Amino acid sequence: MDKNILYTAIQAALAAGAEIMSVYTDPKADFEIEKKADNSPLTIADRKSHAIIAQALAATPYPVLSEEGAKIAPEERQQWKELWVVDPLDGTKEFIKRNGEFTVNIAYVKNGCPEAGVIYIPVKQELYFADIELGAYKIKDITDTKAYPSLDALMEQAERLPYANRTDDTFVIVASRSHLTPETEAYIHEMQQKHAHVETISKGSSLKLCLIAEGNADVYPRFAPTMEWDTAAGHAIIRASGKEVYQAGKTEPLQYNKTDLLNPWFIAE
Incomplete structure (x- = not known):
């Protein structure tokens, strides 16, 4: 723009x-x-x-x-x-x-x-x-x-x-400080089976998306309600850093200005 x-x-x-x-x-x-x-x-x-x-x-x-x-x-x-x-x-x-x-x-x-x-x-x-x-x-x-x-x-x-140049093999998951759902806990457990070292970081608001853009976290699973204005700015920053925010279980990214402004569940990675 x-x-x-x-x-x-x-x-x-x-x-x-x-x-x-x-x-x-x-x-x-x-x-x-x-x-x-x-x-x-x-x-x-x-x-x-x-x-x-x-x-x-x-x-x-x-x-x-x-x-x-x-x-x-x-x-x-x-x-x-x-x-x-x-x-x-x-x-x-x-x-x-x-x-x-x-x-x-x-x-x-x-x-x-x-x-x-x-x-x-x-x-x-x-x-x-x-x-x-x-x-x-x-x-x-x-x-x-x-x-x-x-x-x-x-x-x-x-x-x-992204500026973070992490050299260890820790797989970092960022999760909501206020909305940790059973589905998110199940996802974290699944990642623990796939990766030798898993660390979970809790953050509020759009800071979770910012951590992905920085390279300081590998994935942000969101299996709880969000609205378009909660994610749009962070999604833009993630895209410009070479990453993406996908609809959970799909290969399509989140879309905006939909008829329904509620986001589907998503995974930023």
């Missing part, structure tokens, strides 16, 4: 992350409030993040599909050949637990396929960004783009993915 448009999405994610942190670090914020309540810190952070992203992406040619705007009629969405798929705050349980493992996700989808993606981790100040033609990148200690006047400047300072 156009470098300036991807740069706009990166700026949107960073600005949204700053707004989320203003809520997350507020000493008066009551994290015991029911998460769906209108005055909960989660809901406030989600809304603030969404507003910033929606305003920034309005300057681009593409419509936005997000968790906040999921009520758009499928018939209308099906006309969109290119669109943004956005999760303004991915990792609700992690946000409420205050463990820092939540992200801002922005993906550009063309004809059902994720072509570019941005994931920002506000607590760690780490940014992942990717384009299928430019590759996948990670940059640390970033809160805004003041030091990086263009996408090219960002790419010059970022690490190209």
Whole structure:
């Protein structure tokens, strides 16, 4: 996609992350409030993040599909050949637990396929960004783009993915911190029969997909519900790093802007 448009999405994610942190670090914020309540810190952070992203992406040619705007009629969405798929705050349980493992996700989808993606981790100040033609990148200690006047400047300072060069024979499975199902446990057991050394890492939100893109994990099996906005940005980053997210038991990748926005089970590898 156009470098300036991807740069706009990166700026949107960073600005949204700053707004989320203003809520997350507020000493008066009551994290015991029911998460769906209108005055909960989660809901406030989600809304603030969404507003910033929606305003920034309005300057681009593409419509936005997000968790906040999921009520758009499928018939209308099906006309969109290119669109943004956005999760303004991915990792609700992690946000409420205050463990820092939540992200801002922005993906550009063309004809059902994720072509570019941005994931920002506000607590760690780490940014992942990717384009299928430019590759996948990670940059640390970033809160805004003041030091990086263009996408090219960002790419010059970022690490190209995958960067992990693991030399041991450990087979690393990454699993959800909050959704470890019996099917996932059975899959892990199956892998333990096939590999001499198996390690399981638990992470929240899109960080699981990022570990695959980095090369720090071999597989992420997801046998539990996810929505398109949970995976689109991570899927784009994984694709740009030379890997893929397949529908479980099939050779077809996940598709986006479907009539039903629920993902099937999948395996990222």
